[in-house]
Amino acid sequence: MAPQLRVPALLPPMLRCPAPAPSAQAGAGEQVRVAVLGASGYTGEEVVRLLALHPNFKVTTLTGDRQAGKHFSDVFPHLLTARDVPPLVKIEDVSWDNVDAVFCCLPHATTQETLASLPAHLKVVDLSADFRLRNVDTYAEWYGGEHKAPELQKEAVYGLTELHREAVKQARIVANPGCYPTSVQLPLVPLLAANLITAEDIIIDAKSGVSGAGRSAKQNLIYCEVTEGINAYSVTRHRHMPEIEQGLSDACGKDVRVSFTPHLMPMTRGMESACYVKLADGASAGELRMHLQERYREESFVHVLPAGQVPQTHHVRGSNHCLIGVFEDRIPGRAIVLSVIDNLVKGASGQAIQNMNLLFGLPEETALLQQALFP
Ligand SMILES: NC(=O)C1=CN([C@@H]2O[C@H](COP(=O)(O)OP(=O)(O)OC[C@H]3O[C@@H](n4cnc5c(N)ncnc54)[C@H](OP(=O)(O)O)[C@@H]3O)[C@@H](O)[C@H]2O)C=CC1
């Protein structure tokens, strides 16, 4: 059965709140001039695809590395609007005076050096992992290299929009969360903050589509090695573990450690996190569900399903929505919380646009109210 989305979530932004003018920085009534760094990759492409329907953001600059020099429409012929966007250039050839806002879709490590060299007038949403971890030593431990821009890291605001909206509105640089951390924190942060589940014994069994690994060719990602099978990867050492633990620890004021195992699935897009949690004394799965329904009642993109409905990746494919289902475990005192997103949309480019909308005082739903592509 299809999940029942709340009707207000599907109203166009103008019916939910008055359309504000873009920020003074961009000039009231003017278009925000947007650069997408790493536009020849999957998340960069997804930003450009979604921005085709954005009334206030105009893509004026696109960068690539190996693909620099090509027309965007030659790299992504499926994007019909790409005929009107500029060709891909190298980052060093960008004229920053013509840019107000940057979506940074570069690999981690490259990102911190690039962003540290950009002019300070730019508002930035960074999709990489470089500015997500507050502690640069933790970054070095999990990402295998000293952080090259610790000052910029201090300035960055972690942008899981529904949980950090007010901080995002004030920010200049937003660290867009990882895809797995988005799918896990949306359900678990409110439950930990309300003491409905314990900080101990959290087990997360997660699955991702192959686009999560980016567009560049790798042997373990070729068709024969991915199709008709699944495999866990980075077992006990996936780099999203400290990001998840940072968010969950903040939520409850305790040092949270999680068991987290990601799996690669033979599908293009989509992510599911099955979270096995221990109920606090006296709490029930029904109470968890009701708490999440209440917490996200006014949200456009997070939907807590009625009892018994199972969230499916097919129901969020191509959309910025997150669907959550809560179930009573057969083991007394435990619950199972399921969460699905599209890794490229709510897990990356959609949430990045949601955050950029907030940076410019726009309704955060702008250009993001697409429903899922089904089947
Ligand atoms: N895919 C996903 O689901 C998610 C990805 N992310 C993060 O978003 C970022 C982008 O990911 P994704 O789009 O999947 O990656 P891709 O590999 O698909 O794209 C990477 C982009 O960066 C460019 N690039 C690579 N190296 C350099 C360099 N040294 N200098 C300048 N440009 C460079 C590439 O250019 P070219 O191809 O022309 O060489 C390409 O445009 C990463 O940090 C990733 O971890 C975050 C959440 C989810």
Ligand SMILES: CC(=O)N[C@@H](CCC(=O)OP(=O)(O)O)C(=O)O
């Ligand atoms: C399937 C796959 O490989 N997924 C990627 C996660 C997505 C990603 O790009 O990670 P960030 O959000 O930290 O940038 C991985 O496991 O590394």
